[in-house]
Amino acid sequence: MPSTTKDEFEAVYAVPLHCEGCVDSVKKVLTSLEGISKLDIDLKSQKVTVFGSTAPSKIIDSIQTIGKDAIIRGAGTSNSAAVCILESFDNNDKLMPVKGLARIVSINPDEILVDLTMNGVEKGKYYPSFRESGNIWKGALSTGKSIYDFGSVEAIEKEGNLFKCQEFLKVPMNLNNLIGRSLVISNEKDKVSSESLCGVIARSAGVWENDKYVCSCTGKTIWQERTDAVQKGIK
Numbered sequence: 001m002p003s004t005t006k007d008e009f010e011a012v013y014a015v016p017l018h019c020e021g022c023v024d025s026v027k028k029v030l031t032s033l034e035g036i037s038k039l040d041i042d043l044k045s046q047k048v049t050v051f052g053s054t055a056p057s058k059i060i061d062s063i064q065t066i067g068k069d070a071i072i073r074g075a076g077t078s079n080s081a082a083v084c085i086l087e088s089f090d091n092n093d094k095l096m097p098v099k100g101l102a103r104i105v106s107i108n109p110d111e112i113l114v115d116l117t118m119n120g121v122e123k124g125k126y127y128p129s130f131r132e133s134g135n136i137w138k139g140a141l142s143t144g145k146s147i148y149d150f151g152s153v154e155a156i157e158k159e160g161n162l163f164k165c166q167e168f169l170k171v172p173m174n175l176n177n178l179i180g181r182s183l184v185i186s187n188e189k190d191k192v193s194s195e196s197l198c199g200v201i202a203r204s205a206g207v208w209e210n211d212k213y214v215c216s217c218t219g220k221t222i223w224q225e226r227t228d229a230v231q232k233g234i235k
Contacts, residue, residue, distance in 0.1 A: 007107045007170065008037060011056055011075040013048045015068055017041070022068070029062045047073065055115045055168035056103050072103065074205040080106040082175060084183045084199040085234060086118065089139030096120065098233035099197050100165075102183055103204075106175040118155055118165040118185065118197070119233060125152045126165065127189050130173065131182045131198075140196035143182045148173055152189070179203055 017023055023041050026048060030039055036052035048070070050059060056072050063070040075081045086100035093099070100118035107113060116128065128150040131143035148171065155165035178201050186196040 007111070007113065008051060008053050009076050009105050009107055009113065010049065010051045011059070011105075012073045013050070013056075013059065013063075013070040014073050015041075015046060015048050015063060015070045017043050017046045019043075025066050026063060026068070029066050030059065033058060033062060055166070057115050057117050057166050058168075075103065076105040076107075079203065080175060081204045082179060082201050083204040084201045086183065086185060086197040086199045087136075088195070088197055089136075090195045096233055100185070101234055102199070102201075104175065104178070104201070107170075109174055110172060112171050112173050112175050112178075114150075114167075114169045114171055116153065116165070116167045116169065118153075119159060120162045121155050121165065121197075122187070123155055123163045124187065125154050126185050126187055127152055128183060128185045130178060130201075131184050134180045134182045134200040136182060136198050136200060139194055140182075140184045140186065140192040140198040141194060143184055143192070143198055146184075147181070149190075 015026060017026070020043065023043050026041055027039065030036060030050070033054050035054040036050055038051040040049040056075065060070045060072070082104040084102040084104070085098060086102065087097045088099050099120055100116070103115040105113050118126065129146040130148040131145065132147050133142065133144035135142045135144070150169065150171070153165055153167045155163040157164045180201065182198050182200050184192055184196050184198040186192045
């Protein structure tokens with residue numbers, strides 16, 4: 001299993017801030033986390049900038065504990081971040097196919113950090129891997145051979161009637177070699193099936209590269225899109 005990381009990077013989050021009390025509440029909850037070296041909260045722009053080694057999923061979870069939400073607006077430098085939405089292609093999951101998300105940021109040409117979250121899955125061990133192809137026409141079955149095996153992660157945290165998993169891992173890979181490929185999570189070691197989760201790895205914005213608050217395609221604000229995403233299982 002890849003090692004837990006202490007490497008630092010910068011990330012920017014949109015957070016609904018209405019007053020100095022909001023700023024103080026966010027500051028209090030985030031300064032209680034380990035791994036944050038620098039924190040800047042801008043009331044006017046409603047942005048929180050974090051520099052450190054804390055997983056974005058942990059930062060978002062912490063902000064949610066005070067009744068607010070957060071959207072990551074950028075991480076790392078230009079062309080150094082990616083995202084992968086993990087979906088189930090099992091017929092039993094047609095109503096709620098999205099089961100997780102991987103946020104990826106490059107810390108140098110040879111290493112990346114993978115913030116992996118799975119939601120609404122069965123308890124037990126899972127085996128993530130990067131695959132040679134981004135072809136998910138047949139789900140994980142069409143993604144080709146593994147180009148990197150993570151080892152195992154565990155879903156042991158109770159979430160309703162099912163379980164969740166959060167891992168923050170350092171992986172010896174070049175991000176540019178992963179764009180367009182896929183990430184697969186199987187419940188069997190060295191084997192994928194039609195029940196495996198998978199998604200295509202796509203670039204995402206670096207720090208300060210995404211100032212959009214209204215989508216030009218849908219006309220929805222980022223918070224309306226966030227609500228849609230949560231309803232689909234993207235947390």
